Amino acid sequence: MTRKRNWSASYLRVYAKCWEPDARLVEFCRERDREREEEVKNRERERLEKQMMREHEKELEAVKEQLKDGVEEGPEEAAEQKQMEEAAFDMCVDCHWSEKKIEEMTERDWRIFCEDFNISYKGSRIPRPMRYWEEGALSPELLKAVQKVGYKKPSPIQMAAIPIGLQQRDVIGIAETGSGKTAAFVLPLLTYISKLPPMTEEIEAEGPYAVVMAPTRELAQQIEDETVKFAHFLDIRVVSIVGGQSIEEQGFKLKQGCEIVIATPGRLLDCLERRYAGLNQCNYVVLDEADRMIDMGFEPQVMGVLDAMPSSNLKPENEDAELDEKKIYRTTYMFSATMPPAVERLARKYLRNPVVVTIGTAGTAADLITQHVIRVNETEKLDRYENIFQATGGFQNIVGF
Numbered sequence: 001m002t003r004k005r006n007w008s009a010s011y012l013r014v015y016a017k018c019w020e021p022d023a024r025l026v027e028f029c030r031e032r033d034r035e036r037e038e039e040v041k042n043r044e045r046e047r048l049e050k051q052m053m054r055e056h057e058k059e060l061e062a063v064k065e066q067l068k069d070g071v072e073e074g075p076e077e078a079a080e081q082k083q084m085e086e087a088a089f090d091m092c093v094d095c096h097w098s099e100k101k102i103e104e105m106t107e108r109d110w111r112i113f114c115e116d117f118n119i120s121y122k123g124s125r126i127p128r129p130m131r132y133w134e135e136g137a138l139s140p141e142l143l144k145a146v147q148k149v150g151y152k153k154p155s156p157i158q159m160a161a162i163p164i165g166l167q168q169r170d171v172i173g174i175a176e177t178g179s180g181k182t183a184a185f186v187l188p189l190l191t192y193i194s195k196l197p198p199m200t201e202e203i204e205a206e207g208p209y210a211v212v213m214a215p216t217r218e219l220a221q222q223i224e225d226e227t228v229k230f231a232h233f234l235d236i237r238v239v240s241i242v243g244g245q246s247i248e249e250q251g252f253k254l255k256q257g258c259e260i261v262i263a264t265p266g267r268l269l270d271c272l273e274r275r276y277a278g279l280n281q282c283n284y285v286v287l288d289e290a291d292r293m294i295d296m297g298f299e300p301q302v303m304g305v306l307d308a309m310p311s312s313n314l315k316p317e318n319e320d321a322e323l324d325e326k327k328i329y330r331t332t333y334m335f336s337a338t339m340p341p342a343v344e345r346l347a348r349k350y351l352r353n354p355v356v357v358t359i360g361t362a363g364t365a366a367d368l369i370t371q372h373v374i375r376v377n378e379t380e381k382l383d384r385y386e387n388i389f390q391a392t393g394g395f396q397n398i399v400g401f
């Protein structure tokens with residue numbers, strides 16, 4: 001059996017004296033020794049660099065701890081800390097917004113964030129959107145409710161509209177159907193209600209704290225389902241008042257008291273006229289699918305309901321006027337896929353200094369819908385559907401022809 005030799009340069013020198021080997025072989029072995037030395041040096045350099053990084057991280061951690069504990073620093077330490085913070089900030093400047101803490105977000109990051117989610121705004125003094133649920137000013141109870149309902153991340157309309165509603169500002173939301181508009185107004189609405197006195201028997205007769213109007217029974221039903229998902233965690237009662245059902249029964253439910261009424265405008269106005277309920281303490285109103293309500297001829301009924309609410313709580317028309325923090329102002333949310341003149345008229349009359357939030361391109365569904373074309377024979381169709389449904393269990397809606 002032949003043994004493999006390890007030709008080191010020193011061995012070769014001895015070897016060379018005795019047998020005078022080929023010069024090319026000597027050169028080859030020297031080259032290999034040089035490569036090995038280089039490799040050892042590189043490894044050492046890497047080790048030192050890693051050690052320095054670890055020490056740097058430790059120092060940063062120590063500074064953070066010091067800050068947390070409120071330890072007083074001398075001017076040298078403060079300068080050193082500032083330097084380190086600047087270095088850390090410099091390292092982070094090129095990070096994507098998703099890797100940054102909220103206090104590290106720059107104007108540019110917010111711009112990219114809005115572009116990423118197709119959010120655009122019009123208006124003045126616009127609050128920042130919330131990137132994650134925890135960054136909104138939702139109460140711990142509501143955050144828990146969101147977690148239990150299973151919404152891991154807010155949808156773009158929720159990111160943009162919730163912080164505005166939480167400031168009691170009026171919102172015009174232009175977003176597609178199915179974009180999560182309901183939670184976008186329900187969560188600020190529940191936050192608002194949970195700060196009010198509990199709805200006791202003495203004040204029940206004054207009517208609900210909030211009204212949501214929608215053009216159709218089906219949509220009202222859908223909104224009710226979505227609202228109840230969150231409201232039941234806070235013991236907030238929801239009553240729906242829609243056409244096609246006994247008005248007396250609905251009147252009875254209203255008289256029993258509730259915090260939120262979800263209604264179609266015609267039936268709600270009927271109930272108000274029959275004095276089944278008042279809107280004397282209602283300061284939160286949502287008009288969902290306002291353009292459709294107008295198209296369906298509900299403008300007078302919508303206005304009738306809005307006029308039955310206390311107008312003394314409307315915010316001042318002058319957008320620079322200071323708001324009284326202790327006062328409750330009427331908050332109006334209006335959602336519409338389009339803004340025809342009649343909707344603009346409504347907005348001008350009943351909304352004050354609203355922030356207009358648009359998600360994607362108003363009036364089109366292109367941004368939300370992915371289309372796939374699959375050609376199959378008529379006989380294969382059912383099998384293919386079955387395969388697709390199994391493979392795409394995550395999709396909520398599929399239309400097949």
Ligand SMILES: Nc1ncnc2c1ncn2[C@@H]1O[C@H](COP(=O)(O)OP(=O)(O)OP(=O)(O)O)[C@@H](O)[C@H]1O
Nearest residue numbers: 151152153154155176177178179180181182183226
């Ligand atoms: N953040 C979220 N995470 C996961 N699912 C969500 C989230 N927000 C809403 N949804 C779900 O998305 C669906 C559509 O929401 P929602 O009904 O609020 O949409 P919409 O914009 O009001 O649509 P429509 O105009 O048809 O009423 C619902 O099933 C809702 O439960």
